[in-house]
Amino acid sequence: MKRGVTAGRRHKKVSPRRRVTTTPGKVYRAASRPSSRQASTAYRDRRQNSVSSAPLWIARINAAARLYGLSYSRIINGLNKAGVEIDRKVLADIAVHDTAAFGAIAQQAKPLLGIN
Secondary structure, three states, X not given: XXXXXXXXXXXXXXXXXXXXXXXXXXXXXXXXXXXXXXHHHHHHHHHHHHHHHHHXXXXXXXXXXXXXXXXXXXXXXXXXXXXXXXXXXXXXXXXXXXXXXXXXXXXXHOHHHOOO
């Protein structure tokens, strides 16, 4: 009786991630531990990247908003009232690379704040 198709496929996935030719790279039990740790730290660090980048996004949005007579908190408040669902990462990118588009976004927020 031939066995191990499912386990063999699962084991195959671990070895290429390790890319080591010594025993810890060939033996499934030894290779799977570091692989799972690598995967978990990569997942965690992807989340931490946006947490650490948030102050930069806020600073960029604030600087661009000041050109249109708004502060960061006022433009975010105005966009929320206008129903504009755009996250801070994209808004910061627009503020840096396309000031005309950011100006149009700021003009949507102004009337709802009572600013002309």
